[in-house]
Every structure is written in C-alpha cells, then in structure tokens.
Amino acid sequence: MLVLSGSTFPIQEWSELNYDALGAELKKLRENVAGVTDTVIAATDGIPILADVAKNVDPAHISALAASGLGIARQTTEVVGLGTLGQTVVFGSEGYMAVYAIGRLSLMVVLGDKGLNLGRLLHESRPVIERLGAILAA
Amino acid sequence: MERVTGVLRVVGNAGGLFHLRDGAVVAVDSPGSPGADTLLISSGIIEEKDWAAALVESVETRSLQTALVARGVVTATAVQDVATAAMQDGAFAVAAGEIERCCVDESVDPPLLPATTGVEPDLLLAETTHRLDALATLPFPLSPYRDRVVAVCGTEPATVEQRQIIELATGRRNARDIAFALGRGLHAVTVEISRMLGDGLLEIAEPTTSFSFSHWGLTSLHPRAPREVEC
Incomplete structure (x- = not known):
C-alpha cells in the first residue's frame, strides 16, 4: 500500500512485458522465413506493443490496420461458418501482409516482399504464436 | 527406364520446387x-500490364509464353533465356540455403514459364556447384x-548497379532481399x-541495425483492476 496525501491507493503489481523474449521470437521468425521484411506485435485494439520495422513503416498505422482487418476476418469466419481463424493475408503485387491472432488480446503482423515463402511462414508462425501468447500472458 | 515427371520439393530456408519433365528440370521456383516473372518485368522486357493481361489470356491456352508472344511484346527466345536463367538461379538459391528434407510432390501446379528444353539434373547440379565454389573463393564470401549489409558512409560507387545496391543496403536486407528489391538474379547480386x-x-551490419526493436512501454495487456479507494 502506498499512502498519498492522506488517501490510500493500491499499487497494481504489473510485471513489465518481457520485450527481450518477444523480440527474440520476432528475430527468429525473420531469420527463418525468406522474404519476411518487418514484424509487429500489437494489442487487438490497434496499440503497438513491439515492432521490428524499416524506417518507412509506421508501426501505429500497421497495428491499426491489422487490428481492424483481424476483427473483420474473425467476424467473417464466425458468420460464414469457416471454423477457427488461422491467418489473414493481403496479397499485393509487391508483397504481403499476414496477420495472426495471439489469443484474444493481441496479434502479430508479418510484412513480406513478393518472394515471401508463405507456406513456410504459416508453418513457422504456429509455434511462434504459441510462445508469444505465453510470454504476453506471463 | 522411366523418367520422372513431377515436382521435387526441397523443404528448408529458402527451399524450393524443382519441376521435372521426363527426368529433365524445366523450372526451379524458390x-x-x-x-522469371520478376526478372522479365524488372528488366523492362515486359510491362506489368502486359503480364497481367497475358495471365488472363493464358487461362484458356494454358501457356503463358504463347500468350506473351501473341501480344507481340516479347519473343519466345527472350522468354526462354530468362526462364533458363531463373531456373539456374533458383537451383543456386536452394543450394545456398538450409535444406531440411526433400520429397516428391504431385499436387503442385505446373510452372508459369517452363524451359522448353529441360536441363539434365547432372548439368544443373554441376553449374550450381560451380557457382557455390566461385562464391566461396571471392575475397569476401558471404551467405x-x-x-545483412549496410553502406559505408563517404564512399562513391563506381557503377549504376553498385549505386542501386547501396540505396537498398539499409542493414536490414541480405543479398536475397536486395535481389528481390532490384528484380535481379540472386547469384549476380x-x-x-x-x-x-x-x-x-x-560492410556487414551490426545485429542492432539488422533487427531494430522499438516499444512504447506498454506494461501489460491485462485490463486494470478496479481501483480501491479507502475513505
């Protein structure tokens, strides 16, 4: 308990997010999948948490777009009866943006160039999402 | 003896697909x-709009090369030259990376631009080995x-190609990333x-340049507990 000016407020004992552990996972993903250029972890409300991006990529914009896209994709899978959402992928002529849900509260964005190994990304991202979920929940 | 028609899938990073017809390699995607599509468009041989239109037209003919030639924007010889170069570059890309396992896969679509005359696997392997050996003997062999490479400040590139590479050498990109950004072959780059x-x-970039993490001090994703106030 901390006493301030005669009133008593409880101090919530939040532990800091383990940014080093989160960063290690993003680094491994970029090293292991050819074509991954940038990665962002964000909350599902679009607030960026951790980003490894080039100077011309704005994590705030990417996080907001990913959050809205993931929300629509989740709703779509539910309404159309497509089961559990695996990933959403935007295909562009010059590259890709893939978004993965990390539990209910956060997401991971992966940007890739036109040569991105999309199959390997899906394969490699599954255990990464599991570990990121555990780190974020700790 | 029966000669294979199908796909050899090499799983790894970068990995790739070797398309075989009657035992000869006709394309390598990696x-x-x-x-070949990127090389044709980036080199200016074909404009992107012609490529897109030919893709649509080839749905019925099942031959992208025929559709491209029919539009009069490129000769069959030019397409074949690029397809063969892309095949050899793809084999180099697979061999220069990590290989985890190989398997025959019959459920893969045929390549967009196969080489009309396939290359015997022995010849492709010999050429790939030659390229790997040549790279290893360079003064600065690199993966x-x-x-990942970064430009050295204050230096002056001698050629247009060098200038283009320097502009892309931010420290986050490796040779493979720069090859894609330029639309040029991996081996040449x-x-x-x-x-x-x-x-x-x-110069080889420091890890802190190659992976530049930033965060905004968010301490938790959990919703805040209701505040207790003692009166």
Missing part, C-alpha cells in the same frame, strides 16, 4: 531468388541469407555485394 564488401563500399 523464395530465395526472383522468378545470401544470413549476412550476391557476387556483386561480395565484391563491394571487399572494396569497402559495404
């Missing part, structure tokens, strides 16, 4: 090297995937980067 490293125009 995420490690730009394909096209592991090593890797050799050029190796020379530039030897000449002091580029």
Whole structure:
C-alpha cells in the first residue's frame, strides 16, 4: 500500500512485458522465413506493443490496420461458418501482409516482399504464436 | 527406364520446387531468388500490364509464353533465356540455403514459364556447384541469407548497379532481399555485394541495425483492476 496525501491507493503489481523474449521470437521468425521484411506485435485494439520495422513503416498505422482487418476476418469466419481463424493475408503485387491472432488480446503482423515463402511462414508462425501468447500472458 | 515427371520439393530456408519433365528440370521456383516473372518485368522486357493481361489470356491456352508472344511484346527466345536463367538461379538459391528434407510432390501446379528444353539434373547440379565454389573463393564470401549489409558512409560507387545496391543496403536486407528489391538474379547480386564488401563500399551490419526493436512501454495487456479507494 502506498499512502498519498492522506488517501490510500493500491499499487497494481504489473510485471513489465518481457520485450527481450518477444523480440527474440520476432528475430527468429525473420531469420527463418525468406522474404519476411518487418514484424509487429500489437494489442487487438490497434496499440503497438513491439515492432521490428524499416524506417518507412509506421508501426501505429500497421497495428491499426491489422487490428481492424483481424476483427473483420474473425467476424467473417464466425458468420460464414469457416471454423477457427488461422491467418489473414493481403496479397499485393509487391508483397504481403499476414496477420495472426495471439489469443484474444493481441496479434502479430508479418510484412513480406513478393518472394515471401508463405507456406513456410504459416508453418513457422504456429509455434511462434504459441510462445508469444505465453510470454504476453506471463 | 522411366523418367520422372513431377515436382521435387526441397523443404528448408529458402527451399524450393524443382519441376521435372521426363527426368529433365524445366523450372526451379524458390523464395530465395526472383522468378522469371520478376526478372522479365524488372528488366523492362515486359510491362506489368502486359503480364497481367497475358495471365488472363493464358487461362484458356494454358501457356503463358504463347500468350506473351501473341501480344507481340516479347519473343519466345527472350522468354526462354530468362526462364533458363531463373531456373539456374533458383537451383543456386536452394543450394545456398538450409535444406531440411526433400520429397516428391504431385499436387503442385505446373510452372508459369517452363524451359522448353529441360536441363539434365547432372548439368544443373554441376553449374550450381560451380557457382557455390566461385562464391566461396571471392575475397569476401558471404551467405545470401544470413549476412545483412549496410553502406559505408563517404564512399562513391563506381557503377549504376553498385549505386542501386547501396540505396537498398539499409542493414536490414541480405543479398536475397536486395535481389528481390532490384528484380535481379540472386547469384549476380550476391557476387556483386561480395565484391563491394571487399572494396569497402559495404560492410556487414551490426545485429542492432539488422533487427531494430522499438516499444512504447506498454506494461501489460491485462485490463486494470478496479481501483480501491479507502475513505
């Protein structure tokens, strides 16, 4: 308990997010999948948490777009009866943006160039999402 | 003896697909090297709008090369030259990376632009070995995937190609990334980067440059507990 000016407020004992552990996972993903250029972890409300991006990529914009896209994709899978959402992928002529849900509260964005190994990304991202979920929940 | 028609899938990073027809390799697709489509468009041989239109037209004819030639924008010889170059570059890209396992896969679509005359696997292997050996003997041998390069300040590139590479050498990109950004073959770009490293125009980037993490001090994703106030 901390006493301030005669009133008593409880101090919530939040532990800091383990940014080093989160960063290690993003680094491994970029090293292991050819074509991954940038990665962002964000909350599902679009607030960026951790980003490894080039100077011309704005994590705030990417996080907001990913959050809205993931929300629509989740709703779509539910309404159309497509089961559990695996990933959403935007295909562009010059590259890709893939978004993965990390539990209910956060997401991971992966940007890739036109040569991105999309199959390997899906394969490699599954255990990464599991570990990121555990780190974020700790 | 029966000769294989199908696909050899090489799983790894970058990995790739070897398309075989009657035992000869007709195309190699790899995420490690730009394909024939990228090489044709980036080099200016074909404009992107012609490529897109030919893709639509080839749905019925089942031959993208026929559709491209029929539009009068490129000759069959030019397409074949690029397809063969992309095949050899794809084999180099697979061999220069990590290989986890190989398997025959029959559920893969045929390549967009196969070489009309396939290359015997022995010949392709010999050419790939030659390229790997040549890279290893350069003054600054580098991995096209592991090593990320950054421009050295205050140096003057000698050629247009070097200038283009320097503009892309942010420290986050490896040779493979730069090859895709330029739309040029992986082997040629890797050799050029190796020379530039030897000449002091580029250097291997520090890990903190290659992976630049930033965060905004968010302490938790959990919703805040209701505040207790003692009166």
